[in-house]
Amino acid sequence: MLKIALSHDIDRIDKSYQRITHSIKSIMKMDFKSVVFHLFSRNTYWGFDEIIHIESKYNVRSTHFFLNESIKLNLLKKPTYKLSLGRYSIYDNRIKEVILFLDKNGWEIGLHGSYNSYKNHHLLLHEKSVLEEIVGHKIIGTRQHYLNLNEETWHIQNYSNLKYDSSFGFNRTFGFKDKKISPFFPLNNDFIVFPQVIMDKPFMNDINKWQKLQTIFDESEENNGIVVINWHNNYFNEKEFPGYKKTYIRLIEEGLKRKAVFKTLGEFYKDFAPANVDLKILI
Numbered sequence: 375m376l377k378i379a380l381s382h383d384i385d386r387i388d389k390s391y392q393r394i395t396h397s398i399k400s401i402m403k404m405d406f407k408s409v410v411f412h413l414f415s416r417n418t419y420w421g422f423d424e425i426i427h428i429e430s431k432y433n434v435r436s437t438h439f440f441l442n443e444s445i446k447l448n449l450l451k452k453p454t455y456k457l458s459l460g461r462y463s464i465y466d467n468r469i470k471e472v473i474l475f476l477d478k479n480g481w482e483i484g485l486h487g488s489y490n491s492y493k494n495h496h497l498l499l500h501e502k503s504v505l506e507e508i509v510g511h512k513i514i515g516t517r518q519h520y521l522n523l524n525e526e527t528w529h530i531q532n533y534s535n536l537k538y539d540s541s542f543g544f545n546r547t548f549g550f551k552d553k554k555i556s557p558f559f560p561l562n563n564d565f566i567v568f569p570q571v572i573m574d575k576p577f578m579n580d581i582n583k584w585q586k587l588q589t590i591f592d593e594s595e596e597n598n599g600i601v602v603i604n605w606h607n608n609y610f611n612e613k614e615f616p617g618y619k620k621t622y623i624r625l626i627e628e629g630l631k632r633k634a635v636f637k638t639l640g641e642f643y644k645d646f647a648p649a650n651v652d653l654k655i656l657i
């Protein structure tokens with residue numbers, strides 16, 4: 375049976391400095407209609423209304439990984455520009471409201487561990503407890519921002535009482551990293567890694583994507599895998615990112631054609647967890 379887990383890394387909710395940078399690019403191309411669009415399109419990154427609408431229509435649910443980035447802008451350090459500018463606060467009322475709505479209606483809330491948390495258990499624990507306070511119960515799953523992973527990360531996550539990670543995968547391409555198709559237990563306990571198989575941009579950029587998708591479906595089905603899809607919330611505005619929303623919808627439809635089972639990663643955790651795990655304490 376084909377299994378699919380839809381997920382969304384929530385990196386940004388507002389278009390901020392991009393309104394200026396994209397406008398400048400449009401001016402260079404003499405595309406003045408786009409200049410106006412970019413300057414006045416602050417809310418195009420929100421995406422939740424579209425996600426909720428699409429997934430409700432197909433009666434599927436996903437996992438949303440929320441970020442609590444604490445890196446501050448340092449004008450002398452260029453890498454901090456992209457990591458800090460235009461990020462949201464986890465305490466933003468809009469974020470709190472959407473988290474509670476999603477949680478109440480069958481979606482899963484997960485932690486999108488901040489850029490440095492993959493090597494800092496104090497930071498990861500802090501972010502997890504802040505999110506748990508907002509949602510009102512335990513969080514069991516995570517994906518690290520930028521898919522940052524080193525040899526310590528799964529230990530840090532496990533120590534933080536997280537039950538699964540979905541950071542193992544590719545940023546610039548898609549498919550099965552290191553030929554790992556089925557979920558695996560890197561610490562030989564009840565901690566599970568669900569490999570990320572497909573991410574939005576690399577999938578969009580591949581002209582043979584639909585052909586490759588069928589091969590991914592076949593291999594996943596044959597090896598008791600889960601096709602984990604990561605589609606960032608900011609890609610759901612068709613004017614801003616043409617084709618992304620349509621492709622996401624088609625991914626769901628291709629899965630349904632194959633009679634796939636769609637579950638959140640938290641639900642799949644319950645299916646894959648060792649028999650001795652007390653599932654009642656999980657969610």
Ligand SMILES: [Zn+2]
Nearest residue numbers: 383385519520
């Ligand atoms: Zn991210």
